[in-house]
Structure formats: structure tokens, C-alpha cells
Amino acid sequence: MEIVTPGFTGRPRPEGVALPPGQYLTDDFPVLSATTTPRIDPAGWSVTVTTEHGVEHRWSWTQLLRLPQEKPVVDIHCVTRWSKLGTSWKGVSIDTLLADVESMADYAMVGCEGGYTTNLPLSDLLGGKAWLVHTYEGAPLHPVHGGPVRLLVPGLYFWKSAKWVTSIRLATTDSPGFWERLGYHDRGDPWREQRYQGDL
Numbered sequence: 001m002e003i004v005t006p007g008f009t010g011r012p013r014p015e016g017v018a019l020p021p022g023q024y025l026t027d028d029f030p031v032l033s034a035t036t037t038p039r040i041d042p043a044g045w046s047v048t049v050t051t052e053h054g055v056e057h058r059w060s061w062t063q064l065l066r067l068p069q070e071k072p073v074v075d076i077h078c079v080t081r082w083s084k085l086g087t088s089w090k091g092v093s094i095d096t097l098l099a100d101v102e103s104m105a106d107y108a109m110v111g112c113e114g115g116y117t118t119n120l121p122l123s124d125l126l127g128g129k130a131w132l133v134h135t136y137e138g139a140p141l142h143p144v145h146g147g148p149v150r151l152l153v154p155g156l157y158f159w160k161s162a163k164w165v166t167s168i169r170l171a172t173t174d175s176p177g178f179w180e181r182l183g184y185h186d187r188g189d190p191w192r193e194q195r196y197q198g199d200l
């Protein structure tokens with residue numbers, strides 16, 4: 001039985017479901033954007049990976065769709081404390097994308113239409129941990145949620161899951177992205193509660 005408390009925006013935590021510290025559950029899909037929503041025609045969209053040597057690899061929309069597709073079902077955790085369980089997506093794993101990219105880089109800076117950026121260790125993008133997704137719950141990803149293509153990195157706070165992705169720059173050193181420059185953590189592991197710079 002579920003107890004409904006008026007005014008409580010989350011819902012009781014189902015038994016056996018572990019949430020990262022300080023998070024509550026929501027069934028909604030909140031929208032958090034630092035900019036207005038860009039309208040991107042998939043036909044004109046592409047993502048460019050640039051290695052630390054300046055070598056560029058580019059995929060158009062149709063090229064992305066021709067790569068092997070995966071359907072991750074994952075929990076997502078926003079640093080503003082909402083978590084959403086069992087979200088289902090479709091897209092291309094970053095392992096697949098970078099398979100033929102020659103690089104010794106340890107870090108990535110992800111860039112978006114509109115100027116948003118976020119930095120991640122490459123180890124959080126590889127090993128089946130991250131995808132470029134274009135489909136959410138069986139439908140084309142809505143523009144407010146990052147359509148046509150966003151990054152999905154469920155193992156880190158959701159600000160790392162950049163919407164409207166257009167570039168991934170590989171680098172040998174880490175440098176802060178949009179929120180990271182404003183004080184958010186360079187890694188952002190929700191299980192370690194790495195919300196802000198200085199959190200261990």
C-alpha cells in the first residue's frame with residue numbers, strides 16, 4: 001500500500017531500492033536547462049570527436065543510426081536531488097563511437113549546441129557506462145530533454161548528461177565545464193555525493 005502525503009513531491013522509496021545519499025524519487029521528468037531549447041534538425045546535426053592530437057572524427061545523424069544500437073534502462077540522479085528509476089533509452093555506446101579513435105587521453109570535454117560544456121574522465125564514458133541517445137521511452141528524444149541527441153551517463157550526476165551534444169574533445173588533462181567552473185564537482189559520482197568542488 002502506498003501512503004500519499006499531500007504536498008510531498010517525491011514518493012515513498014520502494015523496498016529494496018537503494019538511492020544515492022540525499023536523493024528523493026520522482027516519477028516526473030523535470031527539465032533543467034541553462035539555456036533556451038535549441039531546435040536542431042537531425043538532418044543538419046552531427047557530432048565531432050576531436051583527439052588530443054587534433055584529429056577529427058565526425059558522425060552525421062544517419063551515420064549514428066547505422067552504428068550498433070543499445071537500449072539501456074537506467075536510474076538517473078540530478079544534483080538538485082531528484083532521482084528517477086528505470087528510465088529507458090536507445091542509442092550508441094561511447095565504446096562503439098570511440099572504437100576506431102586513436103587516443104591516449106584520460107579526459108573528455110563534451111560540448112553542446114548553445115554553448116553548454118561538461119568535463120568527464122574518459123573512464124566514466126567507456127566500459128558500457130555512457131551512450132549518445134536519441135530515443136526516450138520508445139519515442140524520439142524531445143528537444144527539451146536534449147533531442148535529437150544527448151549524452152547519457154547514469155553513473156554520474158545528471159548535469160554530466162549533456163543535452164544537444166555536438167562535440168567531444170579528448171584531452172590529456174582535465175579542465176572544468178560550465179557547471180564545474182561554477183563550483184560543481186569535476187567527477188560527480190552520486191554514490192559518493194560528489195556535488196561540489198572539494199567534495200572527496
Ligand SMILES: Nc1nc2c(c(=O)[nH]1)N[C@H]1C(S)=C(S)[C@@H](COP(=O)(O)O)O[C@H]1N2
Binds near residue numbers: 160161
Ligand atoms: N546542453 C545542456 N545539457 C544539460 C544541461 C544544460 O543546461 N544544457 N543541464 C544539465 C542538468 S543540470 C541536468 S539535471 C540535466 C537535465 O536533463 P533533463 O532536462 O532532460 O531532465 O541535463 C544536463 N544537461
Ligand SMILES: [Mo]
Binds near residue numbers: 032078079080158159
Ligand atoms: Mo542538474
